[in-house]
Amino acid sequence: MIVIEFKAKGKTTQYAAIDEAIRTAQFVRNKIIRFWMDNRGVGQKELYRHNTALRAEFPFVKALNSHACQVAVDRAYMAINRFYTNCKKAIPGKKGYPRFKKNCRSVEYKTSGWKLSEDRRSINFIDKKGIGSLKLKGTWDLHYYQLDQIKRVRLVRRADGYYVQFLVNAENKVDVELTGKNIGLDVGLKEFYIDSNGHTEPNPKFYRTGEKRLKFRQRNVSRKKKGSVNRKKAINRLGRVHLKISRQREEHAKRVARCVIQSNDFVAYEDLRIKNLVKNHCLAKSINDAGWYQFRKWLEHFGVKFGRITIAVNPAYTSQECSSCGTTVKKSLSMRTHACKCGFVLDRDWNAAINILKLALSTTGHVGTWVIDPNASGDSASTLVGAILLGQAGSMNEESPLL
Structure with a gap:
């Protein structure tokens, strides 16, 4: 499954x-969550029936569109199921109890509407919400695909506009x-990564570079009166700066991951728990700015696309x-040079x-004993013997048509 994105132009x-x-x-999803909270133990069928009652009320x-409401129910059920799964696995920390959404940014249709x-x-869009016809701006060509291959259509709101x-x-x-x-790759903060051949990739530090602009926009938001039109405009300008930084970080991770995968048949990297690493408040900003998760995500994606072997290993004691x-x-952490008694520096x-x-x-x-699932679709990660990945890689949402 691949995701093709266009910018929507309308009135x-x-x-x-x-x-x-x-x-x-968002209303349907929150109502479904509330129904589950009041009736513990209900299944997916009961949630669908409650959705039908909401449509009647x-x-x-x-x-x-009825399919869009069903997708909202599916999202609520996924949150509930994830909570139960985490409880059964007894994972440490919070289990992800389902919460009400305050600021949803997308609505998803299936094959109708x-x-x-x-x-x-x-x-x-032919439902009764009055969206109507939207122009699609982008470089993709949908003529390459049959209509029955399009399984879902999603409308997404971002700071710089709306997307389909x-x-x-x-x-x-x-x-x-x-x-x-x-x-083998070792990611870091000083350098984005250093490989087993000694090559280093510089860390662009997009957030640090744009931090001055962010502070300027944030001050403008603070100076505006709450609830005013000018405050909403200032918030939108601030959101655009954040969006630009996130896109820069994503594109950088995508470009570097593609180069690594195309240049090597076997790529090993660290199975880092980013959620635990950012608990260090001294390094949290730098870790989030590095974009290690995006880099790993695109490594796994391009590994499947180009038929390469990718594996995450336990990083314990590798340094x-x-x-x-x-x-x-x-x-x-301050010692940046390895000096062993054997004379190896x-x-x-x-x-x-x-x-x-x-x-x-x-x-x-040896590499020949690694197993890749021959039935895996183009958007899933390779199944690797001995890998300790928590889950398979999902679809890439915004891969450039030039890649």
């Missing part, structure tokens, strides 16, 4: 109708020649062990990258 009244559809989907809910034009450059996403059931694999190269003799050399992160590659290769002995 102000149409944008207001999209906002109303998003609020309605509230005219504005009935005006939204919308219709593409003949030239496939506009889409018409098409979820298409299509293969996303490219046949490439083998390079015969293996590589402490000597990659030459295996002796443990304890180091603090190397950069701390370079030494860790070598250990990561060795650990990945030693899990099964």
Whole structure:
């Protein structure tokens, strides 16, 4: 499953109708959560029946396409099911108790409630919310796909406008020649990553670079009167700056991950728990700015697309062990050079990258014993023997058509 995104162009009244559809989907989801809270133990069928009762009770809910309401129920049920799953697994910390949504930004249709034009450059939403026909601005060509391949259509609101996403059931694999190269990656804050060959990728630090502009926009928001039109405009300008930084970080991770995957047949990296790492308040901003999660996400995506092997390994002691003799050399975070009694001296992160590659290769002995699921679709991660990933990689939402 791939996601194709266009920017939606319409009138102000149409944008207001999209906002109303998003609020309605949020209302349905919150009502379903409340129904579950009041009736513990109800199943998915009971939630669908309650949705039917909501459509009969509230005219504005009935005006939204029935499939869009069903998607809102599905989202609520996913939150409930995730909570129960976390409880059964007894994961440490919070279990993710379902919460009410305050600011939803999307509404999703299934196979009804919308219709593409003949030239496939506009889409018409035919439910009673009054959205109407929206022009699609983008470089994708939907003529490459059959209409029955489009499984869902999503309207998304962002700070810089509204977008239409098409979820298409299509293969996303490219046949490439083998390079015969293996590589291990150690991500960091000073450098974005250093590989087992000693190559370093600089850390762009997009948030740090744009922090001055963010502070300026945040001060403007604070100076405006609450509830005023000028405050809403200031909030939108602030949101645009945040959106630009997030896009820069995402595109950088995408570009670097693609280059790494295309240049190597086997890529090993750290299975980092970002949620735990950001608990260090001294490093939380820098860790979030680095974008390690996005980088790993795109590594797994391009690994499937180009048929490469990717594996996450436990990062424990990879910085402490000597990659030459295996002796443990304890180091603090301030010590950036690895110096072992055996005489081996190397950069701390370079030494860790070598250990990561060795650990990945030693899990099964050699590359030939790794197993890739031949039935895996283009949007799922490879199934790797010995990998300790928490879950498979999902679909990439905004892959550029040039990639």
